[in-house]
Amino acid sequence: PNPSVCGETVTVCATVTAVAPGSGTPTGSVTFTAPGGLDETVPLATDGTACVTTTTLETGTVNVSYTGDSCFLPSTGATDVTVDPATSAVTVSVDPNPSVCGETVTV
Template sequence: MSTTTVTSTPNPSVFGQSVTYTATVTGITAGTPPWGDVTFVIAGGPTIGPVTLTQTGVDSGTASVTDSSLAVGSHLVTANFVNSSDPLDNSSGTTIQLVNQAATTTTVTFVPPAPVCGETVTLTAHVAAVPPGSGVPTGTVTFIISADGPTVTGTLDPSGNASVTVPALSVGTHQVAAFYNGDANFAASNSPLTPLAINPASSTTTLTTSPPRRSAVSR
């Protein structure tokens, strides 16, 4: 009976990272390479194959596939070999693939970039996966504004952006931080403290004059 083993690289991986699964099949007879196909069954993921075995030794062969679709967690990977010349010579091998959360980065920007007192400000956070992770994070971002500023929360859109509008802030420099709260597949992160300067509003002074009043003269 042939024997089948399966390995995965890298293991563990992070969400969105491409993983290569390789099955190695050793033939039943020394010096006689196995011939056939391998199907990979990934719990919580796809079934890939059949993939034709490639001869790599006098009595062995390999088959490999790649996949990046697994959610965070532990997944059983089974490689099933079917011998094309001997239907009774089938074998299977298993391994466990561990997928961790992908790291993220968070940045924050302002519109307008130089607001004046009395003007509302739109804060936008962008959250992105850190390679080798991939995909678009979901969930919420909490914006914290120092001094007299509010704390507000926005929801990420399909592009990984969350925007909120804050009311007029007092004149001065405020520190703004955006905290991504994470989801099942992406880890939490926060932006650096970013200064937001609120400038005084410009004012205009208008001086008007009136003609002098004529006093009444008695006769």
């Protein structure tokens, strides 16, 4: 999803296609890079697509680089992503509860 929440699993996909007058389906691999440490090279599927799944994505730009093959030149693409902060919760407990005046308690 875009936007996503910090720590949420996100799938990023790229499709490499021929530009006319060229035809056919590119082969090879693409490299995904993005803030948060995403740096993964993935082979293209037979339809020219490649996907990665990550939980470390941060707000910024996802860049994809295609390495090219014997018939297609290298190329790049990019898209902006937004990763919002996750909601947090604080739980407080007292032990023992109830206690008596002067008794040591753990909070």
